[in-house]
Amino acid sequence: MAYSWPLSPKVTLVAAILVVLLAGAATMVEPGSPGATAERGQAPTKLVEPKPGENVFWPYTSRSRSASGRTLAINVVVYGDTATIRDYLTRGRDPGWNKTGADEQDIDAGEGPITEGNATNGTLVEWSAATGSTRYLYVHDRTLTEDRADEVTRRPYRAVSYTGPLGREAAGAWIEETDQLHDGTYLGARHHIRLYESPYESDNWVAIQAHSEHWDWFRLRHTVHGTEAAQNRVEAQFMGEPFADGVWRLYLDNGGGSGSDGWATIVDLVGDSGGSGPGPMALGITGLVLGTAVRRRHRRRDRSRADTTQPLLSDTPLSRWLRSSDRLSPGPVDRLVRGLSYLLLFAVLLGLYLGVRFSGVALERAFPAADPKFIAALLYPVLAFGLPGAAYLAGRNLDPVRSFAAAATGTGTAFVLDYQYLAVTTLPLNVVLHRLGLAVALGAVAAGAVTRDTTTKTVNRIIGAGILLWVYLLVAALVGWL
Known part of the structure; x- marks a missing residue:
């Protein structure tokens, strides 16, 4: 039977162009860009007091200037200013935080004097460039709010809660992050924090949203996989330091989602300096380009030697050499070749996926x-x-x-090892199902990959289904259907 590609060349070309265009668009634009103005009726109504007597905020961030775009919970509040906090985090005893900016220009790490608080570690961090999408925080004039009815106040363990704008939306403002810091790699995993300094001059607090995230190669954007580890990291960096007058937890009642339990770390810095801010690829894709091309056979198999009840053997130079060798009989050689072929299929998919991850991290560090x-x-x-x-x-x-x-187990193993490398322990169900679908798609492609002279219509449908499933799952991840 003549061999025919399961998809027409036009369909295949269109699918390939679609994937490339979507990939390029997704790498240039972060989803969830903030809207220009707040949607009417979408201003938050649940406000908390971060510091006694000072103005209040909504204890969540938002991807738009609206409560409908709520994302992650505020989990750190520092009594101080952004420049001082940044100075302590980047020059303290654990100086791993790097500035995260919207542009890709380096910032001078040597700007500003080393104070008593950051002199505990004389090693300066080279500020590296990275990107982080904008998230908003809603801040409201405390004098234009009302105490929440039946609210129990138990300082310092519980924050005072207030009702929201009550129709006076002009009293509130959506502010962008004052600064962003990260510790880790953009194309790997990192701790990421956004700092929001109150726009009111009388206030002396900075709200911080800290979370852990990793780069998803199929979504081509970051996926948050927790908040507790990043919060603990920030808390530990201030704990016991001479520049911190106290560190404790305050209940903001904003738990739920990404591991947040509603408790925020409160850091009271000593004084208020008000100073300015401080002032070989390890791994590569190995063994990924393999000599797997198989010569087309134009002669019939010798029926006197062939056992038609056995699976088709690989016609590779290695197999022909082994069959001609006097050291092994044809039976053991055939079984050895088949076993090595399946092992090769498993290893090439495993190595290719992990090679992309490690190469991305290595290139990011090298450049x-x-x-x-x-x-x-x-x-x-x-x-x-x-x-x-x-x-x-x-x-x-x-x-x-x-x-x-x-093929399916090789792909699935690659996903598991990748998440272990990223220290990701929990995943949403939709992501798990997506990865299982990708493994099934590659398994179908491998199952339908037979030689032209033995191809059947059934096998053609198998490989066609695998390709269609693969393209669909790629597009679904890129456009945000997950």
Whole structure:
């Protein structure tokens, strides 16, 4: 039977162009951009007092100037100013925080004097460039609020709660983050904090949202996987330091989502300095370009030697050499070749996916001035086209059922090892199902990868279904259907 590609060339070309265009767009634009103005009726109504006698805020961040865009809970409040906090975090005893800015220009780490508080560690951190999408915080004039009815106040364990604007929306303001800091890599995993300094001059507090996130290669954006670890990291950096007059927890009643329990870390800095801010690729893609091309066979198999009840053997130079060797008989050689072929299929998918992750992190560290989104745009086609291409080439001439199992388990193992490397312990159900679908898609591609002279319509439908499922899941992740 003549071989026919399951998808027409036009359909295949359109699908490939669609994936590339969506990938490029996703690397240049972060989703969830804030709106220009607040939606009417969407101003928050649940406000808390971060410091006695000072103005209040909504204890969540938002991706837009509206309560409907609520994202993560505020989990740290520092009594001080942003410049001093940044100075302590980047020059303290654990100076791992780097400035996170919207542009990609380096900032001078040596600006400003070293004070008593940050002299505990003389090693300066080189401020590196990274990006972080804008999130808003709602701040409200305390004099235009009312105490919440039946609210029990138990300082210092519980924050005072207030009702919201009560129709006086002009009394509140959505503010952008004053600064962003991160510790980790953009294309790997990192702790990320956003600092919001009160716009009222009489106030002396900075609200902080701290979370842990990782780069999702299929969504081409960061995914938050927790808040507790980042909050504990910030808290530990101030605990026991001479520049911190006290560190305790205050209940803001904003628990739920991303591991937040409603308790915020409160840090009271000593005084108010009001000073200015401070003033070899380790891994590569190894073993990913493999010599898996198989010569087309134009001669019939010798029926006197062939056992038609056995799966088709790989026609590779290695297998032909082994069959001609006097050291092994044909039976053990065939079984050895088949076993190595399935192992190769498993390993190439495992290595290709992890190679993209490690190469992205290595390139980011080797070229700190480069936009990490540009690195992601270069590596994404390796992921989008390399994985199904490797599954097809490495799965040729193998038993469909066994090749499906090898490809699917290799892909699934890569996902598990990747999340272990990123220290991600919990995942949403939709992400788990998406990754299982990707493993099934590559398994189907490998199962349908047979030689042209043995292809059947059934196998054509299998590989066609695998390709369609792969493209659909890629597009679904890029456009935010997850």
